[in-house]
Amino acid sequence: MSQDKISILLVEDEENLQEALKLNLELENYEVTGVYDGVEALKAIQQEHFDLMILDVMLPELDGISVCESVRLQNNDIPILILSAKNSSADRVLGLKKGADDYLTKPFNLEELLLRVNKLVQKSQRIATRQPLDLQYQFGKNLIDFKAQECVTKDGERISLTKKEMMLLKLLIENKNEVVTREKILQSVWGYNVYPTTRTIDNFILNFRKYFEEDSRNPTFFHSVRGTGYKYTEV
Incomplete structure (x- = not known):
């Protein structure tokens, strides 16, 4: 695979939705790794670099909010886009407070999702090229x-x-x-x-x-x- 491809970790337990998202993201030339629960998501994050994580909230084993919080406690700056059927402002605020960069409620428009993914990928690239501060x-x-x-x-x-x-x-x-x-x-x-x-x-x-x-x-x-x-x- 091309080393220049943007890598995305897709965490979604609904099989049909994961397959549809994976296909559409790959058509946009992203490299997608799919997992189905929160524990597997944390393992994947620890084992390799990703430019973006798309994270469902309602997951088996460990919910998406807990995954998000755990990733941030590890001081990992990976941009996180939360997908959730919960659409109240309180749920959205909680997701953002726990470290998500963006929050999209289901059902969503595919074009909007791809636009948000592109925006967060650009943020990831800025983080990757950021120069460390001198002493x-x-x-x-x-x-x-x-x-x-x-x-x-x-x-x-x-x-x-x-x-x-x-x-x-x-x-x-x-x-x-x-x-x-x-x-x-x-x-x-x-x-x-x-x-x-x-x-x-x-x-x-x-x-x-x-x-x-x-x-x-x-x-x-x-x-x-x-x-x-x-x-x-x-x-």
Whole structure:
């Protein structure tokens, strides 16, 4: 098989639907591995690389939400598209909160599914080509030393940073110029044991503005995106 093919893990226990989806995805030139339950999905993820996972919610052995949560706890950034017969806003929010990138309810339009798959594949390719951060990162008059867990502010002051501050800075900078959702921050920085309020994350952003912005009321680098998340902008 071509090494350039995009690989998709399709997790769907309904045999007819899996066969139909697999066929249509392969017609779009994707390489598809199909499994029928949550346990097999986790095994497959651990054994090989996939560019995307399409994940049904109602699965035998282990449900899709639990699979999604487990994948994110392993710090795996694979884009996840959830398919679900559950169409309430609460179900959708739960799926996104547990780490899904997109949520599509059944029955769905095939063309819409393929469009969403294409969008998530592009995201996967951006992740794959993302350069790891150096131990030190400079922007404006500021310097962050990830190894020493400290920063030099715009005023030349050296400040020790908490572990959470370092993790949030790293996450935002790695995704520079892109909005990082509150859910993604929860997964990456706080894990699943503690859910901070939006105000808690806002306070971190306010601290970053105090350290790094020339004018904290009109930030250049650290932005809150109402109703969505937060963004680091590189000038």
